[in-house]
Amino acid sequence: MFSSSSRWPAAMTLLRAALMLLLAWAPASAAGPTNDDCLACHSDKTMTVKRGNRTVSLFVDIKKFAASVHGPLSCTNCHASLDGKDLPHDPGVPAVVCGSCHSDEQKLHAASLHGKAIARGDALAPHCVDCHGNHDILPVKDHRSAVTPLNIPFVCGRCHREGTPVQMNRKIDQHNILENYSESIHGEAVMKKGLIVAATCVSCHTPHSILPHTDPNSSINRRNIAATCTKCHAQIEQVHRKTIRGELWEKQANVLPACIDCHQPHKVRNVFYSQGMADADCMRCHADQHLKARDGRNLFVQIDDVAGSRHAKVACSQCHSEVNASHVRPCETITHPVDCSKCHEEIGQQYQRSRHGQIQASGDHNAPICKDCHGTHHILGKHDPISVTFPTNVPALCGGCHREGQKAAVRYTGRQHEIIQHYTESIHGKGLAKSGLTVTATCTSCHTAHLILPRTDPESTVNPKNVPATCGACHHGIQEQFVQSVHSASVTKTDKELPVCNDCHTAHQIRRTDETGFMLDIMSTCGRCHGEIAKTYFETYHGKVSRLGYTKTAKCYDCHGSHDIQRVNDPRSHLSRANVVATCQKCHANATRRFAGYLTHATHHDPAKYPFLYWTFWGMTTLLLSTFVFGGIHTLLWLPKAMEMRRELRAEEAREAAAENGSLEQASNNDRKDGNHAH
């Protein structure tokens, strides 16, 4: 089929017809025996000859011959050795050489498995006549032809079916060929439905160039099988687009499964087979627990792992492609590791674009590949609670590399640290681990499972531009509010960076918003951008109370709203003229419009904006300063004089005490004198 003849079938047919006309005209000029001469003897139905131990009929049915494609020819055109000979001829006429006319087919056949067997002298090898017949050869399109599509399976099946000498004595890998074929989708079409366009043996194996599948030129070689099948299944790439990119399929068939890996030869069905190419064959070696590769890797395969996995119905060779069944160890031809994207094509493409894929492509072995997260033979779906990709297990899975000190965390230069620990303590982490909520956001909920990109990448799900949508996947109602708020990029057009969810809620430490910590931090969070206004807030009662660490006071979002923040002059704002009183009344029942005139962000440092406050403050400050200066000077001046007075007082006290002591002594002396006197 790779010869020119197959490529120009119409031209060849014309050429052949012309040649035959030429031959038909030729006998007129030839001197040899005519057909009638030959038939003088060969019309005798009892004419036989003994060849070896076989008795072969030499009868020629002239009617059939005349109706055959070779009808216009004379006998000697084929039996050329008898040309010009006298009759009756000697027995032992050499065999007819079809190739004298059908040279292309002859060449192909000679190079084929059948031709080489003939050359070897294999008695079982088929000659032209074994398939095509001899004197009654009909055009292929004639339904009575031996080689019309409907007959082909039987022609080939004469040898290639169970119990024939060929099947028993020659090494043929496939078994029950005819039987399997007859049950296959092709066989059913041909043999049961009479669909002459359905594939027969020759559609795949070619009529004459039958080669073993190990031969690179064989139509059923791995490299060629796709082309062979697409002869009929021209648009099969479209059907398999999800699995295999069309171009890859043809160009790099070695890394991809060939058609026959899934659609087994001769058994082709429009469904996958549960049993693949040769799982049992693989397990002949890989069931050995001590099987080691040359580099020491353990090659033991726990077959139960596969059986219990998502890939239970996938054959070994569908993943471990490149196996070659003609080798004793079919796996020795494997040169590439398993490529999951053969089937999981879309995921494979995502992975290639992801940070993991980029690092992997750069040749860094630290990068995780499919099996690092999903495992190998025991892959379970993300819905299986014992799967490593089940939501509750995802943080630990990612943490294997992204935990502080691990290989991913070490190379990471961004702002996020203690990611796993923070996540575990976050509302999402608690929801997952403590409340067992599998719908809680895990690593992959925000970062995706396969298209993980750094936040700087515009395509990343955690890029600021995409964060609202990422969070909105769960928090849809919030996203709806947010996209209409003043912080949304769709509302405010600015060069400045607008806040998105994680700017207020953080990325991994997300807390309940009714936690004291969150409520108190919100002021400095808002203050990161609204610095001045946050500062002035802290000059008011609300700000001072929250600064002391109490939450039962108005915080930014109590007045401005949280996700639905609008400019204060926007009618939708909580602080618009229509809404502000109600907003104050949330805490201050009975608040009036006049009450709402309280300046919640007032500062006494801005004479232009708040002249009253400014001058009040400076009036009070002047009063304070002058009072303290006056009091201070008065005190300082007094101090030395007071010291002086103290010294004088102490001196006086001392004098008084001395005087008192003196008088006491005098008194006692007097007593003594009196006593003396009395005596």
Next chain:
Amino acid sequence: MPTDLEIRASDPQTPAPVRELKRPDREFVRFTRLQRALHASMIISFISLATTGLTLKFSYTSWAATVSRLLGGFQTAGFIHRAAAVLMFGVFSTHLYDLVQHKKREKLSWLGLVFGPGSMLFNRQDLNQFIGTMKWFVGRGPRPQYGRWTYWEKFDYFAVFWGIAVIGSTGLTLWFPVLFTRLLPGSFLNIATIIHSDEALLATGFIFTVHFFNTHLRPEKFPMDTVVFTGHMPIAELKRDKPLEYEALVKSGHLEEHMEEPQPEVVVRAIRAFAWCALSVGFCIVVWIIYAMVFAYR
């Protein structure tokens, strides 16, 4: 220290040096029982107000948060603040009532009450005494002869009078903002906040420094003058500090009416303990204010 104790234990004959207080038989009564009670109440009220109020004013210091927590949180602190304010208002109105009673007792006219000899209002004599005091300070004259109320005592008195009026009124505005903004614009609350807070700072700062020095800490009184707690002062002190009053009393012959037995020893001790507490808290607050204003101001 242990050695000292050993020495002391080994020599029980030597008594610890005790400064014997010579207790006079009779003392001059400067303040009535009610006035003393009012002053004590005011101390409690004032310190409570200052402590709780300053936690808000200096909320940016970690001190403030600690004190606020100690007091039981900002809501409890606020409750204490308001309760103390009510006490202060009570002290204020009781004093005003007492003034009216005083007027009745002494059969004074309103003018007599305001401008009489016992009046707290500044008069020409105070100006003269102030000038005299300044001269004395710089060594250009003798110590002036002060009367019953010196000009700095009158200043303290009016500082409190003014303070209660200003801080009290603005405080009420902030206490009942919804009520007051039925009449006043909302931004008046901002102004009231500034006035309330700064006036309070003035009051605390002044009381805990200038007043403390003028009455307690000046060397000849150090460490404290207990007259306002006991109501009594030695006659010698009256003679020395308030010579004009003494002379007037001697001249009128009413001095004996103003003399009383001294307070019992235990009462004086209790009073001293209380005064020490008040002084200490006052000093702490001063330190806090200075720290907050100078080192942590934001």
